Amino acid sequence: MAIHGTQQLTARAFDAEGREVTISGSGATSSALWEMVNGGGTVDDEGYFRAGTQLGTYANTVRVSHGGLEAFASFTIIAGPAAAIVVTPNPDTLGIGMNRQFTATAVDAGGNPVPVTPTWTVVNGGGAIDSGSGAFTAGTMAGTFTNTVQASSGNLSGFATVTVVPGPAATLTVSPDPHFMPINGVQQFTATAVDASGNAVPVTPTWTVLNGGGAINASTGVFTAGTGLGTFDNTVRATSGSLSGSATVTVMAGPAVGITVTPDPATTAISGTQQFTATAVDAGGNPVSISPAWSVENGGGTINGSTGVFTAGNTTGTFTNTIRATSDGVFGSATVTVTTGAAAMITVSPDPASVEVGNTQQFTAMAEDASGNPVSITPVWSVENGGGEIDSATGVFTAGTTTGTFTNTVTATSGSLSGTATVEVDAAPPASANFRLLTLDELSCTGGSITGDVGFAASSGTFTDSSCDLTGNLHEATTEAIAAYDEFSDLYAALEPVACDQVLTGTLAGQSLDPGVYCFDSAATLTGLLTLNGAETDTWLFKIGTTGTGALTGTSFDVVMAGGAEACNVTWWVRDGVAMTDSTLKGIVLGGPSASDVTFTRGTFDG
Structure with a gap:
């Protein structure tokens, strides 16, 4: 049987009379015992034989015994199928x-x-x-x-x-061929050997230079160009045995290592022009053709980036190494001196100027040449078109009593040149501008302080001063007070229809309010700390009693300005009277016709 083949063997027993005797049990409990004697495979307790892998004939190799009797089986193991x-x-x-x-x-x-x-x-x-x-x-x-x-x-x-x-080398080729390189340039040459069929063959050539152009490492093939320009035919040679190959080298001018700019130095007047040129050479001193980029590094004017034409600016002086020609990271420089011209114009400032009636304004004159460079002058001052008078030497102008715009009236003259300025003469500020607290009849201040002018308009009015610290003037039915009260009344009327951004209630204690219009429908009783947070030009308008009567009462009420806000930009529009106790109030108080009484008891008021 073939290797690994199997065969079930059976054992039968007979007595002396030829009668078959039953073999009891099976497997390990069988009364028949199976075993291998001479190799060739394996047999189990059931008599199941499996061939091994060793070829040959194994006589009587399987033995079975029972009751003192035994029998044998022989096997021939042959090769199996090809694997x-x-x-x-x-x-x-x-x-x-x-x-x-x-x-x-x-x-x-x-x-x-x-x-x-x-x-x-x-x-x-x-x-x-x-x-x-x-x-x-x-x-x-x-x-x-x-x-x-x-x-x-x-x-x-x-x-x-x-x-x-591959077969033996038949040809030897050198590359690159031809090769163009700058002076002092370095190039690795390689040699390739092939057999008659074109297969690469390992080769270790010897390198030489035959016709000039540079030098080469005999073992590595690294070639270094010389400084002489030209084409050197078949100058690089690789040799191996009887074979050789060569390459042609052209040595060109190397990269520019230096640039010279001419003229250097150069001098030109303001707004004048100058043509600059750039010459480049390589490390061997050979001229190199370049197209430089032109620039101005240190002021003095402008230059055409491609042509090198420089135009002087308006500033005089010596500008060291300001002209630059650049090519592939290499640059050369030249210095330029720009000279000034004569005075060409005079400018008067401020122009225009706003001056209140009777006030003064200092004017100044500056002379410049055609390019705007300052030129020192001592002008003569005059007034040509009215508006006031001026000191001819100092330029201090005093506005007259006639308001209006006086075009080009202030004149500064030097030689044949002159400059002018326009003056707007404005009226004096209204009388109300200096008042911070103004009432019709009654004004009372007890133990507090008020910053600014105060007063009353009615001849029957009174001012009760009980240890009041007044920083400003008291106007008791003066012409200024009456005029100011009329202006306040007009402003009060103008603000009455202004719409509210927010209707407030309560004491305002602990609140921080942004700029806007805030209203109380009726009276306002305020305590605690109120912060007004805004910029210097932001405004606040508080309207008390917008729907009827309403007085402003404050007890331990403090107003704090934050963020640069100004007290003069806060207005308290009050329908009825004002009474402040132990409070710090900031702003301008506008009281209506019913607000005839204003009382301050301790605390401060700053408008």
Whole structure:
């Protein structure tokens, strides 16, 4: 039987009369005992035999015994079916065109040889093979061809790898060829050797320079160009045995290492022009053609970035290394001196100027040349078109009593040049501008302080001063007070229809309010700390009693300005009277016709 084959064996017992005797039990409990005697396989307790992998005839190798009797069985183990094909030699190395006989051996699963007649093929290149004999001929392409020789039989195949080595070198080529390089440049040359079939062949050449142009490392092939320009034909040579190859080198001017700008230095007047030129050389002093980019580094004017034409600016002085010509990171510089011109214009400032009637304004005159450079002058001042008078030497102007705009009236003259300025003469501020607290009849201040002018308009009015610290003037029915009260009344009336941004209630203690219009429908009784947070020009309007009567009462009520806000931009519009006790009030109080009484008891008021 074949290797790994199986056979069920059966044992039968007979007595002396030839009658069969029953063998009791089975397996391990059977009264019959199975065992191997001479190898060839294995047998179990049931008499099931499995062949091994060793070929041969095994006589009486299986023994069965029962009741002192025994019997034997013999087996012949033969090879199994082919399980693998092995190709030899593997791997193999051949020269181009060489022949090799490959053989194929088949074995079964136990490694026992099995006769085989394979079919031969080449599957991955490298040459050709006789399909029947296995005779292989290497091709002309060098390389390693993995598992390329195949022997097949049925569904089995075996493989061998072939390496085809190139033949002897037939030609030697140097690259790059030709090569263009700058003076002192460095270039790695390489030499490639191939056999007659074009396969690369390892080579270690010796390098030489035959016709000038530079020097080369004899072993590495690193060439260094000289400083002489020109084309050197077939000058780089690689030699190996009887073979040689060469390359032509052209040495060109190297990169620019220095740029000279001319003229240097140069002098030009304001707004004048100057053509600059740039000359470049390489490390060997050979001229190099460049197209530089022109720039101005340190002031003095402007330059055309491509032509090098410089135009002087309006500022005089010496501008060191300001002209720059740049090419591929290399630059050269030149210094320019810009000179000034004569005075060409006079400017008077401020222009225009706003001056209140009777007030003064200092005017100044500045002379410049045609390019705006300052020129020192001592002008004569005059007033040409009215509006006031001026000190001819100092330029201090005093506005007259006539309001209006006086065009180009202030004149500064120096030689044939002059400059002018326009003056707007404004009326004096209204009388109300200086008042911070104004009432019709009654004004009382006890133990507090008020910053600003206060007063009353009615001749019957009174001011009760009980230890009041007044910073300002008291106007008791004066012309200023009456005029101011009329202005306050007009402003009160103008603000009455202003719409509310927010209607307030309560004491306002602890609140912070942004700019806006805030209203109380009726009276407002305020305590605690109120913060008004805004910029210097922001405004607040508080309207007390917008729907009827309403007085403003404050007890321990403090107003704090934050964020740059100004007290003069806070207005308290009050329908009825004002009474403040131990409070710090900021702003302007506008009381209506019913608000005839204003009382301050301790605390401060700052408008």
